[in-house]
Every structure is written in structure tokens, then in C-alpha cells.
Amino acid sequence: MPRQPLYDRQRALDQAVQLFWQQGFHATSIKDVERALDMRPGSIYAAFGSKSRLFQDALDRYAQQGLAELEAQLQSHASPLSGLADYLRSLGGLRDRVVPCRACMLVKSLLELGERDAAAQNQADRLLALMEARFVACFEAAQEAGEIATTQSPVRLGRRLQAEIMGLRAYAQRDVDATALRQLADDMAVSIEQLRV
């Protein structure tokens, strides 16, 4: 077994996430990737296969980290409903934090990619479905804990929440001030809390 790769796959993917998240798939060139990962084209293609496959790996890593963040928020609250409300409010602070991009990378990809890049678009869709499933599970837990009425549909609530977050984060990409964004997130959080019986 001679030689291990010099690059750190995890670190490289993190750089790729940052780059693609910021610029999108089509506006990012392999030249950009070379700079960001400090790798030469041959190494990049040996390690990741193609620009599209690297992008899909980056999507995976992004989603995994996003899901972990949500999980952390939820774990820090006894009530699922409060956890979700707090998660929304934390997204309201998106203007203050330093992030590669305010909009969600999955949504950016879903909207940017077409049938020509079907593989990556399906990947984005699948990862968004994963997120939505977590929201649904959360509302189911809230229902079992007696937090929300049994007449409510966890599936519909989860769907609605995902759509709201997609909207919130797309809105965050607009040229609006931090207060407006915080108010918007707060209004959404209040809607969640009002589900409480």
C-alpha cells in the first residue's frame, strides 16, 4: 500500500461546499475549484470523477451538516414545537452571521439545475425530502406529546414548514435589512407556536 493522498477529503469537500453554495454550479469553473481546494485538475478528477459528481458530494455534505444543525436545535428543547420555533428564529439571524450564502444550497440547486443535470437535481430533491421528513417526524412527536391537536396533519404541517423555510431563506437573499428578516422569521415562529392547543 504505497502512498496516501495528500489532500483531506473532508476538508476539500467543505471548501467545495462553500464555493458551490456561494456561486452555484454553472457559475463555478474548475479553475475556481482548483484554487479553492488547492488541487490540480488531475487530482480533482482522480478524487471526485467530474465537476457534477463533486457537486453532488458537496450537496450531500451540506445537507448532512444542515440536518445536524437542526437536530442540535431540536435536542436543546424538551418541546418539539419550541425547537422548531427556535430553529426558525435562528434563521432570522441569517443577516448577522457570516455565511457563504443566505439561501439554502439545496434550494439554489433545485432552482438552478435543469434536466441536463438531472442527477444533481434529483440529489437536491432527495435531500430536501429528507429534511421535510424530519419536520414531519417532529410534528408527529408534538402530536403524541399532546402539544398540537389531533385534527392537524403532521404531513401537511411539515410540508408547510419546509415551504416557509425555503421562502424565508430565499427572502434572506434579497437586499433587505436585518430587522425585516428577523421580523419575518419571528412571524413564522409565532405561527408554529400558535399550533399549541
Added chain:
Amino acid sequence: MPRQPLYDRQRALDQAVQLFWQQGFHATSIKDVERALDMRPGSIYAAFGSKSRLFQDALDRYAQQGLAELEAQLQSHASPLSGLADYLRSLGGLRDRVVPCRACMLVKSLLELGERDAAAQNQADRLLALMEARFVACFEAAQEAGEIATTQSPVRLGRRLQAEIMGLRAYAQRDVDATALRQLADDMAVSIEQLRV
């Protein structure tokens, strides 16, 4: 004054809207534009200046038509609140209608474009602000008509509605069935109607 252009500017722009709306800015080449507008590169550049300026003109036309659609919906209802609710429900049918793309072209552009294409991104932002202003005016009218409580803030309601529509139409881009989308739009419409005192 010799010779008028053979092409019809309006028609050409409509074709451009369809093309860019579907594929986005970066994934659309001038070759694509040549085919869609049935114009040769020289004519395209004489008429529109550059790919970026053509895109901005297309954005303008898209927004103008979108605003007109909203206006038509509102005119067909005596109540502003009902008009907005119906507008949302009509967006819920996005899966059934044949459209170039389910997501909003302004949002797609806002998310796709970066600082490199600042002019077009600002354009998208400005046009979204125009839409939001119309929503705000609608809630103000509803308030003056006594439909919603005076404690509500039309600015916040307008912002929220825009974010919801951004989310709804981004969600519509996902691989979900028509029923799910109609339910989502309906849930949002109900939220609007529940503002009624």
C-alpha cells in the same frame, strides 16, 4: 428613415423569457437564444446589446406580466383578502398548468446570480420589491375596509406573503404530486383568510 427591424421585439422578448425562465442565465447560451428567437448573433447584439442586458429585459417583461396577472386576480374580487387567498390557490395549481417553469423567474435569478452579475441581480431584487409593495398595498386596503385588525402590520403581512409565495413556488419545483402542492397552497390561503376579524 430606411427599414424597420424584421423581428418583433415583444415576441422576441417573450421567447427569451421562456428560455431564460426555464434554463436560467448561465445554462443558456447565445446559441440557444439564436434558436429560440430565430435571430443571428449580429441582430441579437444590435437589438439587445449583450446576453446580460437581454436577460434583464426578459426579467422586466416577466415581472410586468406577473404583476398584471396578480392585478387581474385582485380586480375580480371585491375583498382584497379574498383576492390574495385566491391568488395563492391559483398558484397551487401550478402542477397542472403547462408553464416554462414552476418556480418564479425572479427568485431563480436572485438565487442564481452573484456579484459578478450584479446588474441583473439588482434588477431581480427591485422587481421583487415591486411585487412586495403591491402585497403591502393590498393589506392596507384590507385594513381600511375593516377586513383585518388595525393591530396587524401591512408591511409585515406583505413581507410574509411574499416569502410564502417564494417558498410555495420553490416547493412547486420539487418532485411532488399535484395534490400535495394544492394542499400547501390551500393551507397558506387559509392563513390569509384567518386574518379576517
Added chain:
DNA sequence: ATCGTATTTGAGTGTTCATTCAAGTTAAAC
């Protein structure tokens, strides 16, 4: 120290990109 092999390198591949422009074409004005 030497060997064997996986990794790295960077010049090079052919293609496609947005854009230009000189030459050709056309219709209005007289």
C-alpha cells in the same frame, strides 16, 4: 536503500463560450 504503486502535476485536448464586424440586404425617401 530499493522497489512498486498510488498520487500529483501541468501542459495540452478539443469544444463551446460571448462577442465582433465587414459585407450583403432591404425598404423608406426622394
Added chain:
DNA sequence: GTTTAACTTGAATGAACACTCAAATACGAT
């Protein structure tokens, strides 16, 4: 019918694109 200026054409431009590969390199095993 001639003039004239705007429009149209399409080959040509250089740059940027994703990707390849033969050669150089460096590490683990012996």
C-alpha cells in the same frame, strides 16, 4: 430608379470551458 441608412448575416475572434494523460513524485513495504 437611385440613394441612403438601418438591419441582417455568418464566418471569425480570442478566451474560457471541462477534462485528459504521460511524466514526475513521494510514500509504505521490504
